[in-house]
Amino acid sequence: MTYSVKELYFTLQGEGAHTGRAAVFLRFAGCNLWTGLEKDRASAVCKFCDTDFVGTDGPGGGKFKHADVLADAVAANWPGDVSGKPYVVCTGGEPLLQLDQTLIEAFQERGFEVGVETNGTMEAPANLDWICVSPKSTATLAQRSGNELKLVYYQEDAPPEAFQDLAFDFFYLQPMDGPSRADHTAAAVEYCKQHPQWRLSLQTHKLIGIP
Structure with missing residues (x-):
């Protein structure tokens, strides 16, 4: 399998x-709730995304022909003089x-x-160490358990009450970014x-200005 990565x-x-x-930080290209193109935002399931996940032209991005190649690239980004358990966050898109399980x-x-x-619309592989689900709008949740549920707030059609059980x-509310961020916060x-x-x-990361 070839993996398409926006940035790493x-x-x-x-x-x-x-x-x-x-x-x-490993950002995969592509999403099933929005193409990433502004012309399609109004018709997307997730209309408030603030992330560029289109293409493979970001820092460290590219096409990786198999799991070992991408895993080596991730390992190369972990500094050799850093102590503690190495951690990779797989996001998107x-x-x-x-x-997949192989990667x-x-x-x-x-x-x-x-x-x-993940947006939770697909079931996660069983061998993950940490699962964070961030529900989006009316999208149906397939992944209904995990370590952390992080809900962007406020979404009129995705109130916290729909996920509290x-x-x-852990359950987190994250204020929606944009012009009304202060009100959402x-x-x-x-x-x-x-x-x-x-x-x-x-x-x-936005508050202190790091990628």
Whole structure:
């Protein structure tokens, strides 16, 4: 299988339960809820995406002909003088269109803990170490359990109440970015105060200006 990667680099995880953790960030190209083209945004299931996942022209991006080649590229991005368990965050777009058990095993053979950030419309491989599901609009959830549910807030057709009984360890509300981010943040704060099951997740990488 050839893997199409938009970008690949070493950074800190910016949001959710692993905020501040050193990680290799692996963004796969492509998504099943939006083409990534502005001309298609209005008709997309997920209309608020703020991520460029089109093509393979980002830092470290490209076409990788098989799992070992991509796993070697990920390992090469983890500095040799960094202590602790290596961690790779697989995201997109929608990573589960490409991330498979073979690639996960290749990462793990190189000592990596493997996390995924998915929209949940596809079932995740069983051998992942960390599953973060971020539900989008009216898209049907196939992956209804995992470590972390991270809901972009506010989505009129995806209220927190629709997900609060699912089998996740952590529940996060993340204010929707854009012109109304301050209002979304205030609303998320109030919701978390009234519903302590939910925690606030901020996009700290944007706040401090790192990729």
